[in-house]
Amino acid sequence: ISVKNVHRTGFHFQPPKHWINDPNAPMYYNGVYHLFYQYNPKGSVWGNIVWAHSVSKDLINWIHLEPAIYPSKKFDKYGAWSGSATILPNNKPVILYTGVVDSHDSQVQNYAIPANLSDPFLRKWIKPNNNPLIVPDNSINKTEFRDPTTAWMGQDGLWRIIIGSMRKHRGMALLYRSRDFIKWAKAQHPLHSSPHTGNWECPDFFPVSLKNTNGLDASYRGKNVKHVLKNSLDVNRFDYYTIGMYDTKKDRYIPDNNSIDGSKGLRLDYGNFYASKSFYDPMKNRRIVWGWTNESDVLPDDEIKKGWAGIQAIPRKVWLDPSGKQLIQWPIEELETLRKQKIQLNNKKLSKGEMFEVEGISASQADIEVSFSFSSLNKAEQFDPKWADLYAQDVCAIKGSTIQGGLGPFGLATLASKNLEEYTPVFFRVFKAQKNYKVLLCSDARRSTMRQNEAMYKPSFAGYVDVDLVDMKKLSLRSLIDNSVVESFGADGKTCITSRVYPTLAIHNNAHLFVFNNGSETIIIETLNAWSMDVPKMH
Numbered sequence: 001i002s003v004k005n006v007h008r009t010g011f012h013f014q015p016p017k018h019w020i021n022d023p024n025a026p027m028y029y030n031g032v033y034h035l036f037y038q039y040n041p042k043g044s045v046w047g048n049i050v051w052a053h054s055v056s057k058d059l060i061n062w063i064h065l066e067p068a069i070y071p072s073k074k075f076d077k078y079g080a081w082s083g084s085a086t087i088l089p090n091n092k093p094v095i096l097y098t099g100v101v102d103s104h105d106s107q108v109q110n111y112a113i114p115a116n117l118s119d120p121f122l123r124k125w126i127k128p129n130n131n132p133l134i135v136p137d138n139s140i141n142k143t144e145f146r147d148p149t150t151a152w153m154g155q156d157g158l159w160r161i162i163i164g165s166m167r168k169h170r171g172m173a174l175l176y177r178s179r180d181f182i183k184w185a186k187a188q189h190p191l192h193s194s195p196h197t198g199n200w201e202c203p204d205f206f207p208v209s210l211k212n213t214n215g216l217d218a219s220y221r222g223k224n225v226k227h228v229l230k231n232s233l234d235v236n237r238f239d240y241y242t243i244g245m246y247d248t249k250k251d252r253y254i255p256d257n258n259s260i261d262g263s264k265g266l267r268l269d270y271g272n273f274y275a276s277k278s279f280y281d282p283m284k285n286r287r288i289v290w291g292w293t294n295e296s297d298v299l300p301d302d303e304i305k306k307g308w309a310g311i312q313a314i315p316r317k318v319w320l321d322p323s324g325k326q327l328i329q330w331p332i333e334e335l336e337t338l339r340k341q342k343i344q345l346n347n348k349k350l351s352k353g354e355m356f357e358v359e360g361i362s363a364s365q366a367d368i369e370v371s372f373s374f375s376s377l378n379k380a381e382q383f384d385p386k387w388a389d390l391y392a393q394d395v396c397a398i399k400g401s402t403i404q405g406g407l408g409p410f411g412l413a414t415l416a417s418k419n420l421e422e423y424t425p426v427f428f429r430v431f432k433a434q435k436n437y438k439v440l441l442c443s444d445a446r447r448s449t450m451r452q453n454e455a456m457y458k459p460s461f462a463g464y465v466d467v468d469l470v471d472m473k474k475l476s477l478r479s480l481i482d483n484s485v486v487e488s489f490g491a492d493g494k495t496c497i498t499s500r501v502y503p504t505l506a507i508h509n510n511a512h513l514f515v516f517n518n519g520s521e522t523i524i525i526e527t528l529n530a531w532s533m534d535v536p537k538m539h
Ligand code: DQQ
Pocket: 021, 022, 038, 049, 081, 082, 098, 146, 147, 201, 202, 232, 274, 275
């Protein structure tokens, strides 16, 4: 197997070659799902960015088309950067995107429309001559002015969009309004802003239902909704969100008291997942979020040798948790059509220090769902108050998967070599804090590869899981394994962590999957279902 292909993914979205980043303008139109994305048609590092375009009937099998938007005019000569789609009421899609107009990265907002609405794939897009639609006024930093959202319509009949920006390190979502989608006026106040958060890239703003898991169109105006504002923070390259109230009179978004802006707040994914964008799927009445998962083999040569870089994470259905405090994300149900050989285990006991191999499936390309239970919380380790200020991933680095604990660490050892020279453990550790229990989910890449190099990025990604273990002494975990991806969903989608790892031994048929318990409390695997995953069509 050539170095080009050994870490290529099997069922994640990837073009045949070259660099990809942000998902752009995902949409459903007349029976077809569209995904555009930032793409370098000339190489496997960022640059020469165009809007690549792929279409699908099921979000799993894809047809790659010619780029839809590429720099050619004065208003986008130096780049066609990220943006979004809106389906106008007469069922006409329109794309808003950022054009770069000079070599200093000065930015404007443009639009593009399909050349031929009767082409089912909408292959050709026109950039009308009245572009750019929006240029930054004097108060706006013109090199931090990008990534327009899907538009929503207010009761007054005006369209609204937000655009990510920054003023003196205050990140903000600039609000613009328009009656005809052509003439846009900046609102006096941003929709929302927050100090010390840096530029807000790829903002996303959408309603979520308080009643059920269904998605809502961006323009939905009814009762029983909350709103979500997501920002991709330039400073640390993570996607954060808050849940709050959209005050439509003042045209402002107000995060709930317990919803924190910036790097102490909630993350869509506690691993490698950036520049995400969601869309409403009217076909299945759901909201779906796409996110970009970059490479982490950061040696300058790696991406050139491989000839490709970047994937899109598996699309996730997203909805509000009944608590109203966080989002839930779950791989779209269509992914299950790729499940092949299955193995199942029930009621298996894992005593302290025990580990066993899950055999009979392909451990390098798999979907695993497991539910663990235990009979008591008494053995949970003490949570050191000093850790309260640390990020979850730093606590994971201190405790890891091998240091014996009380209740945990227990979980999966994914992409493992036979003798465990390499593995990426995904596991829970439960701590007893002063007032409550703290549940940590880790996806620890530190032993994921034998490759010795300081420049390898092998973080001990982790996030806390907001579950009440006192009532239900159970924790579930789903992991999608795909050669160089471990994408995990803790507690039915409450905490998600995506890691990129580059094993040298645990590849293809030499990859193994284990379940382990390094805690003193006995763990019961109530059920474990695991499938080998098929390769979809992607050409
Ligand atoms: N990527 C795009 C920008 C965006 C950034 C450029 C986020 O529009 O802000 O490729 O990854």
